[in-house]
Amino acid sequence: MTRSRLISLLGSYGVVLALLLLILFGWARYDNFLGFFNITSVLRYNSMFALVALGMCFVIMTGGIDLSVGSTAALGSVVAALASSHGAWIGLGAGVGAGLCVGLVNAMLVTRLRIMPFVATLAMMLAASGTALLFAENQSVSVSYESGFTSIGQDNFLGFPIPAWIAIAAYVVGWVVLNYTSTGRGILAVGGNEDATRLMGLPADRIKCLVYLASGGLAGLAGVILASQFGAGQPIEGVGWELFAIAAVVVGGTLLTGGMGSVGATLAGVLLLGILFNVLNFENGKGWISLSAYWQSVIRGLFLLVVVILQAKLSRSTLVAREH
Amino acid sequence: MTDTTRQQRLAKPLDPFDFLARYGTILALVLLILFNLAFTRNFATMQTLNVNLTQVCTIVIVAVGMTLVIATGGIDLSVGSLMAISGALAPMIFLGKIVPIDSVGIAVVAAMVISVGVAGLFGLFNGWLIAKFRIQPIVATLVLFIAGRGIAQVMTNGNLQTFRVPQFQFIGLGRVFGVPVQVVLMLLLVIAAAWVLKRTVFGRQIIAIGGNERAAELSGIAVSTVKLVVYTISGLCAGVAGLVVIAINSSSDANLVGLGMELDAIAAVAVGGTLLSGGKATIVGTLLGAMTIQLVRYTLLANGVPDAAALVVKAGIIVLAVWIQQQGRRT
């Protein structure tokens, strides 16, 4: 029991520890690592991933998975760009709305047609990507610069990038929902034991619908930021985002089988993976070594490997604990 | 009791879902061909056949391994990345970037064997994670999905490797009696796998594990070993497919080789009628499934529908196929 507790502690705080160590390492080694410019650019860029990972985190906590987030973000960016000429808020709403639509279809496929989440969202990954390409006519869609849409992604508020504010707000809301509402607890309960949850009288299907909707909406929001940051809707962006998100969620200690997870640790996971890339850039800048950017996915995979093996050991030691 | 059995048997042919689950794919394929014969210009030509076959080849080669994996109740997301690894490794060997080899023949053979073997080893690694640690396949293979492409990119530093080595490119560009070599390769693999699945002890064990792992174990089947082998085979198939792709392109780009292949392969398997939850698999179905998806795309493109819309249609086909399967099983 103590061992499982140790591993579960490692699971929840290990990522935070690793993040702190990495930041410490960067601060000690590179001059401008904790400089204003570097911090804001890291945050600005990674806020999109943070949003996608938050949605993914909720889906995974129910024991599901959402492979469609990357192309949903692409769709969101295209739709937002197309709508941006009508005003920044309309652009924002349209992008999020597009994401919600994808989320709704996912939710229906999973809860009504009872198609495995992995297959359903895989199909929606194709469908969303196809729709994005159709809307965009196979090219980037420039956003309207008059409506102020670009300030969503590019401007600062109180000296801090707006996307970062959005991500922080989303995580605060996500944290409150998860920890202080019955829906939030229901999400974890469904992932932990769906039958028991039904017997306890919680609306399992409604909870599952909600998480896919949330994931779609957040991916749409990430798409809005993408379009606004780069000044164009990008129908072919978002490839591999779902895997980045899954990796961040898992590195954050959320159990891939569902039932256990943390919003805060997911954020730490996103930052850890994001800053890793940042550190690599700095390291190359120093000229001592030249680790290419490609190393980041190798390292990301290694991280995932370690966490996944730890998780497997954790769930096995709990099995043993329960037998005795 | 025997009465109910008889009733079930009598009632069966009337169940439309069961019928569709069994014959839906071949029906769709026939309808597509008929449609094309009627409406698509220049459909009944050797060239159309070749275009479609070459495009479907690599998908089928990967999907053969995927079918075996899915038959055990697993999944392999890493196939695309493994293609990239083998595709990156082979040119490095036959171009003599690692060790200079004088004879082109030896270099090409070494390149093929080593790169496919390395992909197989990575597949073995997947199997090890799944059998030893009992990690869900989708998660275990996610590791190499992410890291695998990175490894390929690191190996080549992300650079495009171009080459012109006819001895090697024979597998992508050559012809045997007018049939493209990769088509021959694909057919050989399909036949071999279908034979293994149907006629060998190993094949039966695969299906038994996917159908009821507990029962298989209680019948003395070495479940872990079978899983190890199956994931290794999937890795080997991906390795071969990687070689074919770079041979066709005369170049290897670690960023692109095999990108999205896992989706195409899974889609082919699902549409072909293999149960995604395991326990029932058909290699020929996978071939038909891949051809159906390809032909849908071809039909749409040939009739002026944009490629993007074809993606949406493909998504619909996958969902429909899986849904029909589930309905058919419920009775």
Place this chain on the structure above:
Amino acid sequence: MNDDILLSMTGIDKRFAGIPALSGASFAVGRGEVHALIGQNGAGKSTLIKVLTGYYRRDAGDVAFDGKPFEVFSPQLAQASGISTIYQEINLVPYRSITENICLGREARHYGLLDWKRMHKEAETLLRRFNVRVDVDRPLMEFNTATQQMVAIARAIGFSAKLVVMDEPTSSLDDREVTVLFDVIRQLKQEGVSVVFVSHKLDELYEVCDRVTIMRDGRTVKTAAMTEIDKIGLVSSMLGRTINRAEGHATAFSDRDEKKIGKVLLSAQNLSINRTVQDVSFDVRSGEIAGFAGLLGAGRTETARLVFGIDRPRAGIMHYDGQQFDPRSPADAIAAGMGFCTEDRKSEGIVPEMSVAENMMLALMPKVSKSGVIDEKAQRKIVERFIRQLDIKCSGPDQKVRELSGGNQQKVLLGRWLAMNPTLLILDEPTRGIDVGAKGEIQSLIKSLADRGLAVLMISSELEEVIEGADRVFVLREGITVAEFDRNQATEDVLMSAMAHGNAPRIVEAAS
């Protein structure tokens, strides 16, 4: 008197796929009464409870609860109207904290947000009634099964229940915990809460219950005050046997020729694993049918799993064919010459999507193949032979096994092991869920196999099957072999008495 009745169920019918699970069952519980509900596996207790808690919808019958007709068809609503259930398998969420497991579905709120402080306190208060003092903020999985069970009970009681249904609540508790639980039950009773108590441990019933209802084959066969019925009476009602019943054969096991029994093939001494198997010793000889009798939870299946290498014993030794035997996996046991027809055909036996032939060949396959390639002809021959011999009703070797009836599926599984030409066959409830005709066939088949020299270890909950079929009977009670009887000694009376009391004099064999 009528005012004292809290729950009454009459004429309850429930069918699954046309097969009746309950037919005209009735059940009544008084206010503040602790009422035992007992019966064999498949007697319909669980179905009755699930009908009561709204998990299943009844096909016919009336239910009145608290003076009103009860038309509730979901566990949530049943809970809301005062019926709480603790299911046999702990139905909680292991990763979540104890507080959540107790309070999920009726959370305390504060400005719309969860009030954790109050919920923790509520959980602690509830658990304190059971003398359980734990950190309620820790995940449930960190605690032992007993604590988990207590949490389940606390959850049920916390719902201000009028009726608490406990489905085998003590199966995972140790003696001290059981005492605590009984105190709680008595306390509930004082507060006017009724308890339905399902258990197979007969002693417990006398300790805590007021009345008992006995079910068999989907019917209610008897309701009596605990003071009016003794253990033998309970067991005989459960098994449907009256003591000193008229002679005559109820099974297809006709007289066996005992001369054919050979030397000891498998012997096991003092096997133990955990609470389910504590001290089991037995032996089986070639050509002999050895029977395992006992109530549900006596450790019979668990012992068979040890023999077949599925689980590994913590203590005890086994010998097989004169050599020490320590199987690490089913493959080891199979290699040694064993076969095991499990009780749960569906989850451990058949591979539903495979054909009759493929299912039958599953274990034998490697032996009927040349360098990995299946010898179809040879296999076909074997399969056809067994289909004929076992009289399996199917359209042919290629029919999917899931399309067969239960009896024929069982024959396919028998065929799977017989094809191996084993020396020992373990049969766990070989005739459960099989219609009468097929039952007789399987029984005479088992007999003829033993006549041909096969050693058979047969677990059965049907007394007549053990008495008429087995050459020797070992009685297990709460994980211990409490008695061994020869064919001539094994009568229903002595078996039932051993199953109930477990203190019948143990006949020690000179051979061991």
